[in-house]
Amino acid sequence: MTANISKELRKQIYKRDGYRCALCDSTDGLQIHHYIPRGKGGCNHPMNLITLCWRCHGAAHGSICHDFYLMDITAENIQAAHEECMQQMEYECARYLGDYYAEREEVWYPWEG
Numbered sequence: 113m114t115a116n117i118s119k120e121l122r123k124q125i126y127k128r129d130g131y132r133c134a135l136c137d138s139t140d141g142l143q144i145h146h147y148i149p150r151g152k153g154g155c156n157h158p159m160n161l162i163t164l165c166w167r168c169h170g171a172a173h174g175s176i177c178h179d180f181y182l183m184d185i186t187a188e189n190i191q192a193a194h195e196e197c198m199q200q201m202e203y204e205c206a207r208y209l210g211d212y213y214a215e216r217e218e219v220w221y222p223w224e225g
Contacts, residue, residue, distance in 0.1 A: 125163055138165040144162070147209060159221055
């Protein structure tokens with residue numbers, strides 16, 4: 113599935129984030145993540161986009177979790193662990209984007225259209 117992000121905008125977001133994952137600094141498998149998902153009205157505005165590596169992007173969507181190897185995961189609590197991981201990733205993305213725009217004396221508003 114494609115996010116329909118233009119090549120120019122994609123390059124702009126990669127450059128803004130230093131060609132690294134905004135959360136872990138990895139340069140492996142960089143992808144663009146929508147802070148507000150497109151399915152929930154998120155747009156392709158830079159304030160709603162962040163560069164993530166494939167691992168962080170997967171964690172943000174609940175498909176993998178960085179800390180599973182540290183957790184006592186059972187079949188009964190795997191859903192809760194995924195949800196907790198996704199919430200943590202959402203918080204970290206918001207913190208990164210909020211801080212980025214605050215440093216430029218801009219109000220971070222990812223609902224721009």
